[in-house]
Amino acid sequence: MKTEYEILIKTSENDNVGIVINPAGIKTGSVTQNGIELNEFVPMGHKVALTDLKEGDAVIRYGQTIGYASKTISLGSWVNETNITLPEPPKLDLITIKENHLPEPEKLEGYTFEGYVNADGTVGTKNVLAITTSVQCVSGMVDFVVKRIKSELLPNFPNVDDVVGLNHTYGCGVAINAPTAIVPIRTIQNITKNPNFGGEVMVIGLGCEKLRPEVLVPENGEESDILYLQDPKFKGFSEMVEGALNLAEKHLRKLNARKRSVCPASELVVGMQCGGSDAFSGITANPVAGYASDLIVRAGGSVFFSEVTEVRDAVHLLMPRTASEQVGKDLLNEMEWYDAYLETGKVDRSENTSPGNKKGGLSTIVEKSLGSIAKSGTSPIVGVIPPGERIKKKGLHFAATPAGDFVCGTLQLAAGMNVHIFMTGRGTPYGLSMVPVIKVSSNTELSNRWHDLIDFDAGRVATGNATVEELGWELFHLILEVASGKTKVACDQLGIHNDLVLFNPGPLT
Amino acid sequence: MKTEYEILIKTSENDNVGIVINPAGIKTGSVTQNGIELNEFVPMGHKVALTDLKEGDAVIRYGQTIGYASKTISLGSWVNETNITLPEPPKLDLITIKENHLPEPEKLEGYTFEGYVNADGTVGTKNVLAITTSVQCVSGMVDFVVKRIKSELLPNFPNVDDVVGLNHTYGCGVAINAPTAIVPIRTIQNITKNPNFGGEVMVIGLGCEKLRPEVLVPENGEESDILYLQDPKFKGFSEMVEGALNLAEKHLRKLNARKRSVCPASELVVGMQCGGSDAFSGITANPVAGYASDLIVRAGGSVFFSEVTEVRDAVHLLMPRTASEQVGKDLLNEMEWYDAYLETGKVDRSENTSPGNKKGGLSTIVEKSLGSIAKSGTSPIVGVIPPGERIKKKGLHFAATPAGDFVCGTLQLAAGMNVHIFMTGRGTPYGLSMVPVIKVSSNTELSNRWHDLIDFDAGRVATGNATVEELGWELFHLILEVASGKTKVACDQLGIHNDLVLFNPGPLT
Numbered sequence A, B: 001m002k003t004e005y006e007i008l009i010k011t012s013e014n015d016n017v018g019i020v021i022n023p024a025g026i027k028t029g030s031v032t033q034n035g036i037e038l039n040e041f042v043p044m045g046h047k048v049a050l051t052d053l054k055e056g057d058a059v060i061r062y063g064q065t066i067g068y069a070s071k072t073i074s075l076g077s078w079v080n081e082t083n084i085t086l087p088e089p090p091k092l093d094l095i096t097i098k099e100n101h102l103p104e105p106e107k108l109e110g111y112t113f114e115g116y117v118n119a120d121g122t123v124g125t126k127n128v129l130a131i132t133t134s135v136q137c138v139s140g141m142v143d144f145v146v147k148r149i150k151s152e153l154l155p156n157f158p159n160v161d162d163v164v165g166l167n168h169t170y171g172c173g174v175a176i177n178a179p180t181a182i183v184p185i186r187t188i189q190n191i192t193k194n195p196n197f198g199g200e201v202m203v204i205g206l207g208c209e210k211l212r213p214e215v216l217v218p219e220n221g222e223e224s225d226i227l228y229l230q231d232p233k234f235k236g237f238s239e240m241v242e243g244a245l246n247l248a249e250k251h252l253r254k255l256n257a258r259k260r261s262v263c264p265a266s267e268l269v270v271g272m273q274c275g276g277s278d279a280f281s282g283i284t285a286n287p288v289a290g291y292a293s294d295l296i297v298r299a300g301g302s303v304f305f306s307e308v309t310e311v312r313d314a315v316h317l318l319m320p321r322t323a324s325e326q327v328g329k330d331l332l333n334e335m336e337w338y339d340a341y342l343e344t345g346k347v348d349r350s351e352n353t354s355p356g357n358k359k360g361g362l363s364t365i366v367e368k369s370l371g372s373i374a375k376s377g378t379s380p381i382v383g384v385i386p387p388g389e390r391i392k393k394k395g396l397h398f399a400a401t402p403a404g405d406f407v408c409g410t411l412q413l414a415a416g417m418n419v420h421i422f423m424t425g426r427g428t429p430y431g432l433s434m435v436p437v438i439k440v441s442s443n444t445e446l447s448n449r450w451h452d453l454i455d456f457d458a459g460r461v462a463t464g465n466a467t468v469e470e471l472g473w474e475l476f477h478l479i480l481e482v483a484s485g486k487t488k489v490a491c492d493q494l495g496i497h498n499d500l501v502l503f504n505p506g507p508l509t
């Protein structure tokens, strides 16, 4: 256990700042293992100058410039958002797009999980009855019906894990002809195709809404899978509820016949995300996730990483990993689209860092980005998924989404994920009922304190109790266990699940 | 009962279209009570040409141009969105703003209801424990805690009506420094001050979010009313839940001591809104609501009407009703702000009409607007409330909100309403748990069919069974009954309630 000493680590050979590892921080006057004497107290996860910095000097972490000293910072002083300034983001039109001719990742054979094979070839990791909606107006009704189905019908269908209302705030009172309306619409459509719903999604619509319920029925579904509350056949609320229960029963019967079977790990579709990050996220949780990501890709599976504003400042580092010119173009297009989108609101990507990030030691969005992209591992990026679109082939993808946790999770659900990995440093009760969410802590202190909320402690890398490689393999094995339904994640054990949050870049009317 | 005949009504003397009243529509060749022979079948609520119209002729309803004939329309033919074009909206900079020197509305004395008087002088109509949040991340936790409080604590506090989680999708992953961020932030803040929560709101925050939980505590609240999930004192989820239950119990004890007392009708703050409108809305439900609105204002109370895109095309008709130059300026400012907001999404107010509106006979946003503003009655407009702001004085106000039902309702909650009136023609299960929602149908057919979902049938005006004045008084009395807790509205009886939907004009990050 290295934590008995004053530990300062570098994330790359050329760094001129070190990161405090000790949970209690390092006190003024203490000397670290590499001989630096601290001029002031610096908390855990924060940065210490490893050299004297003049005003304008680059502050280097992960071997990259994360900002510039805005005043003199002497050796052993605290480097944070008060004494560094944000560098300009890489100019997109100066980035060259080319064919990279990347080597194929080394094959990893023989790993399997037990999943539900669907008619469309996708594989589910849960067996869930989903009730989607064409409009927010019916969400009270959906909540009511879900409760009744859970208490009255679900006990008769023991193979079905859960009943979930896919409530959202779109459908009417929105600019449905706005050029960006395609984003929320295809998101709602593609969520119904998530492998965990087995193609048995039912729709509750109103009847007069702008978004037509008919466009929400999955491919193998029928018109009769839609219940319109305004259907003249329903004389009042109780008949609507009865209609919904009958429809639910039909789908529950089909879902109940699903059985798990052994599937190759190549059927995994894993969404990677982080939220409430700290300075450890980029050293522990994200690199561990990145290692696991590489293993999944080597096994022939699929992984998304996301969060445009956390990739924007590191996009030049991802370009050499794009598997084709087209992927490079697509990646830059998504960055460009988001720059323009933020500009309509008169803001830029510096809005991303939160007070919690700063408190945790992440001074700039550049520093946060460099840590964030670590979760993409080292595999070639074979595709870019625009917001709300669905994955089309296997391998590592960038799914372009906002960084907000539930917005990103909702878009990853639409993209087709069947397992969700969520990295956190400061802690969040994040949970989804549609797919299992494995919560990975970036530090052991959080994992110990939130013993019943965290599924995996990646903080063991910082304390020297394990390597990134060891924990990457451990996480990979946990993913297979969870995908097989053999290990229940914390949020499912406790029953804490959040609502979907739709990305609607267009205006309300 | 006039409905035995073929009835076509005019909404104003100069109209050149009539509205079909018969529930089954009017068949080809039928002759109406005013001698018009129909050239084709026209459904209920739809328009019939009362004269021959040439291409370019104005189509007149409510004495106003609602569009122009796009082709020849002969006497007795169906007038709808396929043969009329939308007129230009009134140009805001050509509208003159002036002091109108309006007469005081005639005083109405002696009407009372039994409400909960709050320390800040407002009066509640329900007694509700509200749990607000600073960030979407905690919404799963809030849902969990609300369920536990309802089952374990609420039975011990019989004077408390309900426990409500004020979940929303703001707080982190948002551009909190965008110029428009003030809108969602003040909305969340002002909702905590709603009179029905008695100043006893508790806050569940995470700790690292951008929106600080500290800004959400109501005036008489304390720092200790906030529970931060990241508070190091909580060792895991069960301790967080215990902390939330303890905090809830403290507030429930105080709320349980509230008692209803007789209050003048001047303490009513009524939010008026419509959704799923049809062509009857502007003849029945909205004029009835407008009559009741005038009564409330005459009794010294307050009323909001809202929905900018439904007022925009009729704003020149509202200007003569503004009580001062300032109110006129404020009204035009809100129109201008919204025009610009829609433009950022490359759309305009023509986005408002929904397929249901058109099916119900509302061909253009102009026609819809003219019917919509009928709910403002005839009283002077004494103030304009920007989105998310709170009412500052008594009387009729325009609360500037989007037209989307739950976005509008959420903003009216923030503005301080204690009773909500919701007009519908096609039907919606709209319900809020924070304030009583009186659902008014514009036609008797809906009211009969949705017998357990509609509270008040304004369709009786069209069938000739009652006048606008009679039903206006009846609705006014119902409002007093409901505000006193003596009549429970349909959605409260059934327990169907929707989530809040926040208006965030800014981008996600």
Ligand SMILES: [Ca+2]
Pocket: A273, A274, A275, A276, A277, A307, A310, A372, A403
């Ligand atoms: Ca993140």
Ligand SMILES: [Ca+2]
Pocket: A273, A274, A275, A307, A403, A404, A405, A408
């Ligand atoms: Ca995130």
Ligand SMILES: [Ca+2]
Pocket: B273, B274, B275, B276, B277, B307, B310, B372, B403
């Ligand atoms: Ca409306």
Ligand SMILES: [Ca+2]
Pocket: B273, B274, B275, B307, B403, B404, B405, B408
């Ligand atoms: Ca509305």
Ligand SMILES: [Ca+2]
Pocket: A499, B499
């Ligand atoms: Ca909910």
